Amino acid sequence: MNFISCVAGAAALGLTVFGGTALAQDHVGPVTDYVNANVLPWLSDPLIVKAINDQNAANASLGQAEIDTLDQKWRAETEAGSHPMIDEVLGNALSKFLAARQEESAGMIAEAFVMDDKGLNVGQSAVTSDYWQGDEAKWQKSYGAGAGAIFVDDVEKDESTQALQSQVSIAISDPATDKVIGAITLGINVEGL
Template sequence: MRPKRSIFRIMLDVVVYLGALLMLFGINSFLAGNTVPLYRAIAAGRETAVAIGLIVLYVAASAYIWRQYQDYQLSGKLVVAFVGVSFVIVMGISQVVTRVVRSSLTEDIGAALTIETGGLRNEVDLFFHEKAGQIQTLVLIDSFKEQLAERNASYSGSAADIQAEIEQLDEQWLVASDDDPLITQVTSANADINPLAFQLYDYLEAFPQQTELFITDRYGATVAATGRLSDYYQADEEWWQAAWNDGQGAIYISEPQYDASADIMAILIAVPIVSEEENEILGIARSTVDARGIFAILDRFQRGETGYAFLLNGAGEIIGDSAAENETSDAALSEAIRQQVLEQNVNTVIGLDEAGEETIFGSAPLHSEADAEEASSELNEQLAE
């Protein structure tokens, strides 16, 4: 029969055991940010050797306590039982409190991000409204409408005949030199040659963020432009058909996209030119807008030391990033996070970034089907009046 162990030795055993437990909980919190179970941290390959070593230590300590337990005096057994139960209760309460506090903080941060991203969205919407409104103001000029009405009336024959004539001119346009009369009659800044183009050039000087502007008639043929276009016929373009809107007219605003000719990210805006007297569309005005104005809005965003703003297109690609110079956000924004933002249309997303760090993202949609209608409603209502 082995001698009973003293209270001092029992307490020493308990301290060793509790130390192993505390180290296990500590490494779990360190690896997983107190949010991901330890086995997931191990599966991710983060500090695997340390984690396994601590687990082995915990198992060894448990086996040691269990083996020695039968040698404890009754008072020692009561001490071990009391300390063990108390430890489990305290650790359980601490875990619950930690999760409750974390959940509350996450909700508060998420709510703040939702408000801030909503403010950014409103600023971007205002940018779109401003640029579309500038173009609409231009096309409300009576001389624009008069010259377009004359151009539309100059066609003769059936719709098929008009289409064939425009397509023939489009073929000539593709192979013509820059000094060809077909080109110069459309792009000349001389008011005697093309009064419409002359006004377009003046407009670009007044609004430098608009980098390109041109006008088509109701059939899609280019009437005036501030530079040579790749095509003469525009009615087969998505933006033209959206602005034409089956003859009803609508404001079209594209996603930011790369403009190779200007070597910038740009936004395409198309506005119908409407005759109030006849209540019909006379033509379409199309502008290319420098998107750096939107990126400047993102650059002004700042939240703490790590907060940043970014803009995704419909494909989930980052096209604007306030932290691009620091080379932090593009790597941090995982594909899973991007798809979650796009597909679920949520205001707040919580997930692991590419570095495995938990991050909170606030989002606000721009130009979904509902938002596009809302964003353009004021301008489209003016068109209908």
């Protein structure tokens, strides 16, 4: 396929090409619509709420030094032959729930991970590069922005799938208290919208 064909193909998808890279023009609306219709209905699932509340309680006394140590351990395990910490998270009920929602999305959701009130992973559909998301916009602009917050990030090419995706992060509240307890980040395939 030549460059002209790529440009024509990108235009057919509603994409604009800059320097040979296709970028979605206005992905925020379609991503938000997809999330509202397909993700928000399951964010109050008791399994999600309980998993976050349990981890929040277990980690209530963690300070930044301990968080950094956990994150460093996770990062080291992503490159090691043995990864008990990662295996424990990937094997929990919430991770299995998220993997099932990803599978049901027929390729629209490329990844999903839930974070607690400190920005630590609670469950995930696949391994993330780090355990602590609290220093990143995905957590700060969702959990940090309060109840109902949805943050749609820029479109980027996913290196593993070669698809254009945008990460969307949503604050998660406990339906019993209306208190924000954590957040979820999903990689949405914008080419499928």
